[in-house]
Amino acid sequence: MAALKKPHWITDWKQHAPALGNARLRVGVTGLSRAGKTTFITSLINQLENHQRGLLARRPPFDRLEAVRWQRDGVEQAFAYLDALHALSDNPARWPSSTTDLSRVVIDLRFRQTGLLRRVQPSRSLRIEILDYPGEWLLDLPLLELDYGQWCEQMRDWLELEPRRGLAGPLRDRLLAIDPQAPLDASLLQQLRRDWTDFLQRSRSEAGLSRNQPGRFLLPGSGIAAEMLLFVPLLAGNRHTATGAGSWWAECEARFRYYRDFVVKGFYDEHFSRLDRQILLVDMLSPMDAGQAALSDLKGALEAVLQSFRYGRNSLWRRFWQPRISRLAVCATKVDQVSAEQQRAVQQCLEDLLTDSLSDVRHGGVEVRGFPLAAVRATRQEGDALVAGLQGQTGWVRYQPGSIPTHLPLDLQVDGPELLELRPPPGLHRNEPFPHYRMDELLGWMLEGAAL
Template sequence: MAAMKKPQWISELQRQAAGLGGQHLRIGVTGLSRAGKTTFITGLINQLENHQRGLLARRAPFDRLEAVRWQRDGVEQPFAYLDALAALSAEPARWPASTTDLSRVVIDLRFRQTGVLSRLQQYRTLRVEILDYPGEWLLDLPLLELDYGQWCEQMRSWLDSEPRRSIAGALRDELAVIDPLSPAEPQRLQQLAGAWTAFLQRSRSEAALSRNQPGRFLLPGAGVAPEMLQFVPLLAGNRHIRAGAGSWWAECEARFRYYRDFIVKGFYDEHFSRLDRQILLVDMLSPMDAGQTALTDLKAALESVLQSFRYGRNSLWRRFWQPRISRLAVCATKVDQVAPEQQRAVQQCLEDLLTDSLSEVRHGGVQVRGFPLAALRATRQEGDTLVAGLEGQSGLVRYQPGGVPAHLPLDLQVEGPELLKLRPPAGLHRNEPFPHYRMDDLIGWMVEGVAL
């Protein structure tokens, strides 16, 4: 007997259902230096790969997650997941190398359908694409709204204040005495650019300062030739200068414009025009430990970043991106370094630091949520103490972490928690979920609202 022909309306419905079977979620992961982006992304992949063994198994829609595939083939500039795993599982364990260039993660998730839709299509897929790049590049966003003269004025203001004034030392004096209208000296300019790079490195390492521009002086990334980074702020100049060809001002201004318009703007136009979600990772504890100056600099840095994330009709970035980002997760990272009852306080201090900026982002229609986070928990609690291993040492130490205020004082004067340099815990394996704090909450919120 011939098989009965399927009614046309059923065939059409199945065809449409098949077309709806796949979703694509693009997530940007950003954060300033030392925020733990590489460890975070490694932990995120690990939690998804081990979804049946971890806390995700208790959360919808991951209770219907059937299969996870981390893509390696065909992904341009893939994230070095296996290298990160090798570092974490070494003996002794060590933290993965920091992000030095753009990288991508592509993960395919297959969910089991339920209800009436399961008769039309058994599975529904979600492709999660994550974009990772150095935190230093994040601080270049504000340059898109400055001309070279304005940047020079800003750098003069920064260098007039401590600790930058002392760190710059003789370099500040040398940049201040150069006549912007005099003929440029290429060899001297190259030397000054190198000295400016060294100044930025010291500002970051010695004073825990966050605003270090231009960011690619610290981490250029692939495709950026050294000559593209040979300009410095001329402290005797201002936005009103008009200089002839071949002058110090003309040479530095031309290179600044190229850096701003082709390197900075080109990168964000190409890679951030289709993001659906944004995750902002912030190491709040280190600046609190470093003191008021570091916190003040972090506040200014993050405010400039969040200003670029605003999505109102008058936003510069709306004109550039026409963005569709609907959710922004703001995460205080490494909260396992303090007592469990104080982890929420770390996140609260971060949100206190950014009260006005987060209000502006929310006013633009973006859902914002804070997550105190430890992508990989390096400590365990025993009584009122924490137990962990220290970098470069064997064995474990038991210690009582310093306190964190319930709210950040308006003057940003806090007693630091006196952090230790911890190493990852021993015994980590790819096929076991890493110990963490609230990674399942963050992952769940990121995919919430996607039709699965």
């Protein structure tokens, strides 16, 4: 007699069962490149490790927090917390290296129970799981909604506009000149792929643009073979183009599909499909400083990203099978670069940029809250001026920060705040809470309602 096959719903139940209890909270820390994810996660662990010394000690539920353990043994691709601490506590202090690959954070918290529950169970544990990954990968999520022809059309439209048109230069003309039905020239494809990668790098570094696809052309990460990244947009084609085997179109389309269906979708399914809560980190000040084109590109990027996640409360039955994000924290980062009175304005400008997207998220029953944030405060305020150290220099500078509008203009025309390249403050140590803005508020809100 053939062995009975276990019904698939039993397997699904076992996979999702831990999420039904309160012992685990999956928090997605999401942000584009330069948003400060590595510094944020380092500060988050530091604040929890020093919960009795910092602002967390006076904020529920951390006033009942008894013990914290950052897990580094047995965690696959563990977050390099000690390396980040070394950078921040070095002399001179420096910011941790940007994320170049996927890493994981696991933190175990033990809380003291109160009331009648204390007799039955003196303490209760919560495991927080966080995923860290390059912001460039995040920008690939919109590809899940596109076929290759649609992506080529989108790239053609983007390259029509400045500053991308100028940055692409002759590369745009070469991509337009390729006949999609012509036989593939493998050596030319290799060169075009390198040129497209260089174009993406300059779009990010010179123009401050956010939507740079495919993201793994910039940071492939481990386990990605070069053959997976061997395609370019053929600007003369569109969603109706169909050609035979061995053509430019057939080869690039097949590789795009593999990239979308196995690299991007696999990453999404494995890491994002079961998030409970999400923190969205955005460097709003740099695009404001770069100008209208950078702000417009940031808006498009964030709107596409927000549409890619599973938001909303559902019935208990539906959540049992398909968990959804119930809380979204939207955080304008590095707000210590402006005066304390202007920090809320930075946050308001970010929320103005995302008005429609955040309305859609709230309509799905998700709690959304904004936090103007500085994970590690690099400045101190003296009167109307800020005092800070500059990267690569010793000593201190005293300066007047640029002004921020109360609301972001609809045309996205803003006079930039003229940012300085600041270094971390001196004297940071693992056993003391880092100076910050609102990390305690954010952590308290994200854990609120976790039945602790």
